[in-house]
Amino acid sequence: MTDTKGQGRLLDAQGVTKRFGAVVALKDANLTIDRGEIVALVGANGAGKSTFVKILTGALKADTGHVWIRGQERRVGSPAEARRSGLVPVYQEPSLIPDLDVADNLQLGGTPVEAFQHWVAELGIVGLRLDDMIGHLPLATLRILDLARALASEPDVLLLDEMTAALPTDLVERVLKTVRAQADKGQAVIYISHRFAEIAEICDRVTVLRDGLTVGDLPIEPGVEEKVVELMLGAALGEGPAQATATMATDRADTRLRVKNLAAAPKLADVSLELRRGEVLGVVALEGQGQDELFDVLAGMARPTGGTVELDGKAVSFSHPADAIEAGMTFVPGNRADGLLMERSVRENLALPLLARPGNWGAIRMREEARKVDDAVDRMQIDRRAMGEVQRLSGGNQQKVTIGRWLASGVDILLLFDPTRGIDVRTKRQIYLLVRELAEQGASVLYYTSELAEVPAACDRAAVIFNGRLVDVIEAANADEQTLMRAAYGLTGAEAVPA
Amino acid sequence: MKRLIAKNGWTLGLVALLIALFIFTRLIQPGFGASGLESLSRATLPFAFATAAMAVVVIAGGIDLSVASMMAVAGVTAAVLMDGASDAMAVPLVLLVLGIGLAMGALNGALIVMTRVPDIVVTLAMLFVWEGVALLILKAPGGAAVPWVREMIVGTVLFPWLPKAFVVLVIALAVVWVPIRRSNLGLSIYAIGSDERAAYRSGIAIGRTRIAAYAICGLFAAMGGLSLTLSTGNGEPIPGPYLMASVAAVVLGGVVLGGGRGALLGPIIAVFILRLVRMDLTLLSVDPNVTTIVEGSIMVAVVMLGGILAVRAGRVKTA
Numbered sequence: 001m002t003d004t005k006g007q008g009r010l011l012d013a014q015g016v017t018k019r020f021g022a023v024v025a026l027k028d029a030n031l032t033i034d035r036g037e038i039v040a041l042v043g044a045n046g047a048g049k050s051t052f053v054k055i056l057t058g059a060l061k062a063d064t065g066h067v068w069i070r071g072q073e074r075r076v077g078s079p080a081e082a083r084r085s086g087l088v089p090v091y092q093e094p095s096l097i098p099d100l101d102v103a104d105n106l107q108l109g110g111t112p113v114e115a116f117q118h119w120v121a122e123l124g125i126v127g128l129r130l131d132d133m134i135g136h137l138p139l140a141t142l143r144i145l146d147l148a149r150a151l152a153s154e155p156d157v158l159l160l161d162e163m164t165a166a167l168p169t170d171l172v173e174r175v176l177k178t179v180r181a182q183a184d185k186g187q188a189v190i191y192i193s194h195r196f197a198e199i200a201e202i203c204d205r206v207t208v209l210r211d212g213l214t215v216g217d218l219p220i221e222p223g224v225e226e227k228v229v230e231l232m233l234g235a236a237l238g239e240g241p242a243q244a245t246a247t248m249a250t251d252r253a254d255t256r257l258r259v260k261n262l263a264a265a266p267k268l269a270d271v272s273l274e275l276r277r278g279e280v281l282g283v284v285a286l287e288g289q290g291q292d293e294l295f296d297v298l299a300g301m302a303r304p305t306g307g308t309v310e311l312d313g314k315a316v317s318f319s320h321p322a323d324a325i326e327a328g329m330t331f332v333p334g335n336r337a338d339g340l341l342m343e344r345s346v347r348e349n350l351a352l353p354l355l356a357r358p359g360n361w362g363a364i365r366m367r368e369e370a371r372k373v374d375d376a377v378d379r380m381q382i383d384r385r386a387m388g389e390v391q392r393l394s395g396g397n398q399q400k401v402t403i404g405r406w407l408a409s410g411v412d413i414l415l416l417f418d419p420t421r422g423i424d425v426r427t428k429r430q431i432y433l434l435v436r437e438l439a440e441q442g443a444s445v446l447y448y449t450s451e452l453a454e455v456p457a458a459c460d461r462a463a464v465i466f467n468g469r470l471v472d473v474i475e476a477a478n479a480d481e482q483t484l485m486r487a488a489y490g491l492t493g494a495e496a497v498p499a
Numbered sequence: 500m501k502r503l504i505a506k507n508g509w510t511l512g513l514v515a516l517l518i519a520l521f522i523f524t525r526l527i528q529p530g531f532g533a534s535g536l537e538s539l540s541r542a543t544l545p546f547a548f549a550t551a552a553m554a555v556v557v558i559a560g561g562i563d564l565s566v567a568s569m570m571a572v573a574g575v576t577a578a579v580l581m582d583g584a585s586d587a588m589a590v591p592l593v594l595l596v597l598g599i600g601l602a603m604g605a606l607n608g609a610l611i612v613m614t615r616v617p618d619i620v621v622t623l624a625m626l627f628v629w630e631g632v633a634l635l636i637l638k639a640p641g642g643a644a645v646p647w648v649r650e651m652i653v654g655t656v657l658f659p660w661l662p663k664a665f666v667v668l669v670i671a672l673a674v675v676w677v678p679i680r681r682s683n684l685g686l687s688i689y690a691i692g693s694d695e696r697a698a699y700r701s702g703i704a705i706g707r708t709r710i711a712a713y714a715i716c717g718l719f720a721a722m723g724g725l726s727l728t729l730s731t732g733n734g735e736p737i738p739g740p741y742l743m744a745s746v747a748a749v750v751l752g753g754v755v756l757g758g759g760r761g762a763l764l765g766p767i768i769a770v771f772i773l774r775l776v777r778m779d780l781t782l783l784s785v786d787p788n789v790t791t792i793v794e795g796s797i798m799v800a801v802v803m804l805g806g807i808l809a810v811r812a813g814r815v816k817t818a
Contacts, residue, residue: 059699059700078699078702078704079699079700079701079702080702080703080704083702089700091700093696093697094697095696095697095700095701096697096701097689097690097693097694097697097698097701097759098693098694098697098759099689099692099693099694099759099760100686100689100690100693104686104689105701107683107686108683108686108687108690108701108703109701109702
């Protein structure tokens, strides 16, 4: 390979492609970085950011494309090889071994201890002992240790994936300052973040991914975030999906669910919401902004660390999902496998919530079950060819089963977590209609979606969460993608990027 | 000092339990002394090696159901080869048997890594395979052991109360395990058992480490089979009750099923505890059927107690 394209650059990735079966995750991803540069890598959910990162760090192999490091072409086959060629990542989940102590973890990665301790102190962690077990340390500390370990190995390119998520503010500042200071000394950093303020504060350039393509590479300057948002949305801007039957029930304003100042450490900080009867309330947030914790608390799977939840004016607290179900709160998880018995039949899956109420281990009333199940199958047009085993249904049909089971048993408040992820357009429409139908019958729906375009189609209003806090509530009529995207990135009003 | 106790709490608890049991044994059997200790050590030796073998793979996040069968293969191989062998030939023969153990274990590991069939299934299948191999080598108990090697584990050394079998156990485990434990291989074994994804991201070769862990397991199993042949003087092709006994001792010894936590010391102490309990119950002429019930109850009770104590300790720490 005597291509001169990579010459002179510290790292140069060109024309990287990757497909998973029929899905093309990356079409043409490019990224260059030089010594002393901090380059931000941004993209909306599903733009191919994480696939690109995995390829750069050796966790995945690219189908085509080239990566040059210091002018030499590299085929990175594993994280260990990536490390050897000078690229050290800090992932969102710490890659320290929980059952070993700090010293053992350092030995395992061949990290020099003194340099590590220097960086730990520099990053503001005090009182760390080398014989502390990793599993006993808090998440924020682990992320800092991961960063300190990466810095101590003096990498050519440091890759930080959402480094400041789950960190308290004082540590965020230390991290940003340290990373910038390192870059000024010649360190190259790829910085992945959802937070524009941080990107503007420390980065030199921003590379934008959309639908698996690198669509822009801009220097950081005042007003750049507007351009970046436009680039991230691209052609999707004009389209605008057909407005369904939004904003119909909102005047019947009796509040069913009232969430006040809800917090769940470490990610959910302060969210207040009101969910009315017959309303579909959208929840919009970038990945990891606390929405998982919000739904976990409401579904009785996690306990809040602060705030209150009121149901029909009465304070409630759930210690088990059964409590939430009993109270009429029904959770449909984002990962279909979490909510379904994949090896069992559609019939059993639909009937389960009907029958498995606490304290009901008795005989099953077959005729009643059959009637309700048939009714649900008809209403949702579930594919009847594969009734025997849910796992043989398509993703869309599986999703219909997860929602339909609650239709069959009657639902009061439905918590939907990204119900349309990875399913086809036709099924998506059916799910919007289904949700709308439930709302018309008087149910209230909290609807988290990672696809902004869904909000006007499926919701009455949208609550936007950023960094664990509610930042805005937007009526469906005004909820175009750009407005939502700006809010989701914490860019409110005409607020300028801090210089 | 406090941290040292906290970190090794489980092992210290086991030592205390073992001492209490020794005292109890003296009380019910005032004659229990040097010779009792010697026969206990010799009887425990194969169990201890089986436990060490199991502990290594469990720490690595796996399990090996073929431990007892591999012991049988090693035991009969040693018995057949040593039958009529000269004194001088004994050393290379012992090394050969240990090498066979290493190879059997490595094959188990390689099959798990390459076929991606769950370890419990692969080693269950290999349980039958090695059982068949042992019977092909020796159809009925037979063969012999070179006398001077047999002497290695019979009797006492230095002090009248220090059984040779115990010394052999300590030396064998130390020679194999201490260097590994202090190397990157040892850390990697703990790492893949603790969190495979984090280990992969830390740059550890998962497959190679797993194969190495199973190979070490095979090596310890071969030591167990060899010690069995040495103590009885002939080879036994039918696997003994070592599989379940080793799992029991591993769990009681503080190694978490699922991997990453524990060490070899705890399970070895635990294996002595379990053998001693059995001996005491026999001395008390308790019905053998009741004996197994008592053993099972002790396991659940101790592990449960340990869990409760760990939770307590955790609470104090976070407060």
